[in-house]
Amino acid sequence: MILTQASPGSAAQVAEFSNTMTYATMLVLVVAMIAFAASFAARRTQSIDLRQREPALVGGDTVTAAPLPTGTADAGPDPDPDEPGRRAGNIALSLSWLAFTMLFVAVVARGVWAGRVPWGNMYEFSLTSALAILGVYLGVSTRRDVRWLGIFVIPLVLLTLGLAITVLYTETQQLVPALDSYWLVIHVSMAIVCGGAFLIAGTTAALYLIANRAQRPAGGPLSKLVCAVGRRLPEPERLDRLSYRIVAFAFPVWTFAIVAGAIWAESAWGRYWGWDPKETWAFITWVIFAGYLHAQSTAGWKGRKASWLAIIGLVAYIFNYFGVNLLFTGLHSYGGV
Amino acid sequence: MSATDFTTHADPMDRQVSAPGGLGPIGWLRWMWRRLISMRTALVLLLLLGLAAIPGSLLPQRTSDSVAVSNYFTEHRELAPWLDRLGLFDVYGSPWFAAIYLLLFISLVGCVVPRIGVHYRTWRAGPPEPPRRRSDDPIVTGDSQVLLDTAETTLRAARWRVRRDGAHVAAEKGYLRETGNEVFHVALLGLLLAIGWGAVTGWHGNVVVRENTGFSNSVSQYDQFTAGRFVDEEAISPFTVRLDSFDVEFDRDPVQMGTPRLFDARVSVTSDGEQNTEFLSVNSPVKVADAKVYLIGHGYAPRLRITDSDGTVVFEDSVVFTQEDANYTSAGVIKAPDATPQLGFRGLFAPTAAISEEAGPHSTFPGPDNPVLFLSAFAGDLGLDDGVPQSVFTLDETDMEQLGLQSLAPGDDWELPGGQTVEFLGFDRWISVKVGHDEGGFWALLAIVIAVAGMTASLFIRRRRLWVVATDDGVSVAAVQRGRSASVVDRDELLRALR
Numbered sequence: 001m002i003l004t005q006a007s008p009g010s011a012a013q014v015a016e017f018s019n020t021m022t023y024a025t026m027l028v029l030v031v032a033m034i035a036f037a038a039s040f041a042a043r044r045t046q047s048i049d050l051r052q053r054e055p056a057l058v059g060g061d062t063v064t065a066a067p068l069p070t071g072t073a074d075a076g077p078d079p080d081p082d083e084p085g086r087r088a089g090n091i092a093l094s095l096s097w098l099a100f101t102m103l104f105v106a107v108v109a110r111g112v113w114a115g116r117v118p119w120g121n122m123y124e125f126s127l128t129s130a131l132a133i134l135g136v137y138l139g140v141s142t143r144r145d146v147r148w149l150g151i152f153v154i155p156l157v158l159l160t161l162g163l164a165i166t167v168l169y170t171e172t173q174q175l176v177p178a179l180d181s182y183w184l185v186i187h188v189s190m191a192i193v194c195g196g197a198f199l200i201a202g203t204t205a206a207l208y209l210i211a212n213r214a215q216r217p218a219g220g221p222l223s224k225l226v227c228a229v230g231r232r233l234p235e236p237e238r239l240d241r242l243s244y245r246i247v248a249f250a251f252p253v254w255t256f257a258i259v260a261g262a263i264w265a266e267s268a269w270g271r272y273w274g275w276d277p278k279e280t281w282a283f284i285t286w287v288i289f290a291g292y293l294h295a296q297s298t299a300g301w302k303g304r305k306a307s308w309l310a311i312i313g314l315v316a317y318i319f320n321y322f323g324v325n326l327l328f329t330g331l332h333s334y335g336g337v
Numbered sequence: 338m339s340a341t342d343f344t345t346h347a348d349p350m351d352r353q354v355s356a357p358g359g360l361g362p363i364g365w366l367r368w369m370w371r372r373l374i375s376m377r378t379a380l381v382l383l384l385l386l387g388l389a390a391i392p393g394s395l396l397p398q399r400t401s402d403s404v405a406v407s408n409y410f411t412e413h414r415e416l417a418p419w420l421d422r423l424g425l426f427d428v429y430g431s432p433w434f435a436a437i438y439l440l441l442f443i444s445l446v447g448c449v450v451p452r453i454g455v456h457y458r459t460w461r462a463g464p465p466e467p468p469r470r471r472s473d474d475p476i477v478t479g480d481s482q483v484l485l486d487t488a489e490t491t492l493r494a495a496r497w498r499v500r501r502d503g504a505h506v507a508a509e510k511g512y513l514r515e516t517g518n519e520v521f522h523v524a525l526l527g528l529l530l531a532i533g534w535g536a537v538t539g540w541h542g543n544v545v546v547r548e549n550t551g552f553s554n555s556v557s558q559y560d561q562f563t564a565g566r567f568v569d570e571e572a573i574s575p576f577t578v579r580l581d582s583f584d585v586e587f588d589r590d591p592v593q594m595g596t597p598r599l600f601d602a603r604v605s606v607t608s609d610g611e612q613n614t615e616f617l618s619v620n621s622p623v624k625v626a627d628a629k630v631y632l633i634g635h636g637y638a639p640r641l642r643i644t645d646s647d648g649t650v651v652f653e654d655s656v657v658f659t660q661e662d663a664n665y666t667s668a669g670v671i672k673a674p675d676a677t678p679q680l681g682f683r684g685l686f687a688p689t690a691a692i693s694e695e696a697g698p699h700s701t702f703p704g705p706d707n708p709v710l711f712l713s714a715f716a717g718d719l720g721l722d723d724g725v726p727q728s729v730f731t732l733d734e735t736d737m738e739q740l741g742l743q744s745l746a747p748g749d750d751w752e753l754p755g756g757q758t759v760e761f762l763g764f765d766r767w768i769s770v771k772v773g774h775d776e777g778g779f780w781a782l783l784a785i786v787i788a789v790a791g792m793t794a795s796l797f798i799r800r801r802r803l804w805v806v807a808t809d810d811g812v813s814v815a816a817v818q819r820g821r822s823a824s825v826v827d828r829d830e831l832l833r834a835l836r
């Protein structure tokens with residue numbers, strides 16, 4: 001995996017360029033976040049009263065099924081082109097694309113500087129993860145209208161980048177020999193993409209819970225806030241469907257990431273699976289998301305319980321990423337923090 | 338929705354199971370079985386499996402780090418035996434962990450096997466009759482038979498399964514979703530079997546090899562050897578491995594000072610009368626016969642010569658020292674039973690030596706920049722003839738007298754009070770290798786590849802049904818989709834074709 005190494009003089013410049021690009025990305029993201037916030041605040045709130053009265057309007061009619069949607073319900077095009085905040089949302093989305101491109105350049109520059117794939121330590125891993133979160137979000141945005149989601153995703157990307165450059169930053173260029181493998185490239189890239197997907201799915205699942213709660217009248221100050229946010233979100237069913245689609249995409253990838261990891265472990269340590277803390281938590285994450293997918297077809301588990309599973313799955317993933325690297329001494333504690 | 342929605346209640350395993358009212362033991366058994374194979378039980382068992390895996394990541398496990406387990410025992414005298422009784426130091430081999438996954442897999446068989454039957458019959462039966470027509474179905478006006486013909490050709494061209502009779506066309510697509518789901522679950526079972534097969538037919542051993550020494554693949558030569566139930570330990574393939582040289586480099590960059598950057602072991606492998614030179618390194622095991630040789634660890638083996646007071650050499654060899662810290666401060670024991678009196682030494686080897694108040698003699702870098710051997714000598718009876726087996730790493734000092742301490746650089750010698758001399762000649766390196774034979778890995782991988790293929794089909798293919806029903810002045814078109822979202826793309830496409 002060792003590519004050609006840049007000469008030392010220009011190398012420092014490339015590293016510096018990568019860092020500058022990362023900072024610039026953060027700046028663009030801050031602006032995007034403000035635009036997303038403006039767009040979200042301007043959204044029409046859903047009137048709950050109307051929705052709750054709806055069955056009553058139908059009266060004694062036995063019709064309980066939802067009206068037939070026209071067009072592709074799945075793609076969920078914005079029904080209202082005059083939706084307030086649309087312009088701000090579009091600006092925010094364009095800025096997110098710009099940030100994605102810039103961060104991509106930063107990651108590539110980092111790889112060129114190190115002369116290998118840019119995920120040899122936790123700094124680089126986080127940098128690439130931020131790219132993956134943005135990438136998954138933008139990927140979803142090409143198929144659905146998810147401008148309302150931006151205000152929740154961008155801060156998470158900023159947090160990841162902020163942690164990367166402050167706490168996790170390292171100058172190391174080289175890989176420990178155990179990490180120098182093709183399987184590393186496959187395993188880690190898949191795991192990072194899944195991280196991005198799980199994060200978005202977990203966020204939408206949490207938003208589902210909020211939107212669901214917002215269908216009831218607000219009580220205390222906290223629930224007023226929840227309702228204010230929740231009534232600007234799409235209907236809970238759409239949120240639920242979105243997290244399901246994202247998990248459905250990520251779960252097979254996660255399975256392959258684990259398998260690639262097992263193959264790599266075999267060549268490095270002579271066993272496929274050894275219940276090392278990292279492996280154990282990857283397994284736990286896998287099992288929770290398998291449970292999430294099951295819950296979708298289990299009576300009484302759809303909706304709220306399933307959403308909690310998506311959130312717990314995300315927590316397990318994040319714990320595996322930070323907790324296990326920093327707290328345990330396993331074979332995987334290569335963190336290089 | 339314009340027709341009966343047939344999402345999840347069509348799942349035969351997901352019906353509400355009510356408790357039997359006085360059905361006797363058979364009734365109860367049937368009830369319990371139904372419970373076990375319900376989706377909800379599967380879900381709970383799945384989550385339980387995740388939960389049960391957690392303690393194994395928090396507590397040291399015998400299977401991966403038995404030293405850490407014994408340390409835990411000394412640190413938590415009261416608690417550790419209790420945890421041990423619960424199997425918490427071998428979670429993944431414990432009966433309760435096994436109980437969860439076995440129940441899960443029984444549930445899986447009970448769930449999936451009937452579904453395969455149901456699915457096969459549904460597939461054979463073809464698309465069902467149209468549901469009771471509803472007024473809001475879109476209508477296409479025209480000659481109904483012509484429209485039905487067009488619908489049939491269009492749908493067949495789009496690879497739907499179509500059933501046509503005088504009054505309607507019924508079409509269905511996406512059977513592979515359910516097939517994929519069943520393939521996935523059966524493949525999971527295959528994975529479990531592959532892992533089980535690997536466990537009973539596999540073996541592996543660990544051995545430490547110094548430069549210019551070797552070992553042959555037989556049980557007695559391994560420091561540690563584990564074999565599955567079906568393995569004939571006498572019949573494992575004969576071969577020998579010899580370590581010719583070992584190169585290792587450490588990072589000198591201040592940020593990750595001392596991190597290993599390269600290991601390269603040159604080994605001569607003799608198998609079937611043929612000798613080959615191979616390079617063994619981390620991430621690239623060497624295949625020999627039906628086994629693989631992995632590089633697991635490495636360290637230093639100081640070389641000494643011990644001469645009796647009369648000038649006879651009573652010991653000359655390198656001795657494996659075990660690594661104590663990241664900078665390869667290494668500890669070991671040297672025994673010279675042929676010396677008179679018998680001699681024993683405790684040694685500390687530092688490849689880059691330093692001495693400090695707190696740490697005493699220790700190493701500051703894993704590479705041999707300034708190798709020093711610190712020795713503590715004992716004379717007397719080593720206690721080797723007591724018949725009690727002794728570890729090569731421990732020195733029984735009960736019948737010995739301490740002679741003194743000395744630090745030696747390569748080439749130095751040390752004359753002991755009794756006239757004997759110890760020379761520190763230098764050092765060899767050693768590697769620890771794992772040799773393993775595994776038949777399960779391939780099958781496990783195959784099972785997983787099939788599982789992922791099935792899962793992908795199950796997650797991305799959508800099961801859809803369409804009905805085109807003749808009316809007085811044309812046809813009405815109804816659509817239903819099994820799954821989560823009410824996509825009516827197909828219906829709209831068909832409508833476009835008909836209009």
Ligand code: HEM
Pocket residue numbers: 251289290293294296297348350373374375376379383441442443444445446448449518522525792795796
């Ligand atoms: C080893 C443990 C298991 C794992 C990892 C697992 C995993 C999965 C996954 C990932 C799916 C999603 C595929 C989809 O949505 O179509 C699924 C679906 C399903 N599983 Fe399992 N499963 C396990 C055991 C079981 C058991 C024991 C049962 C029966 C009680 C079962 C019954 C089902 C059914 C009926 C579906 C289809 C749901 C649907 O059609 O949407 N599974 N399983």
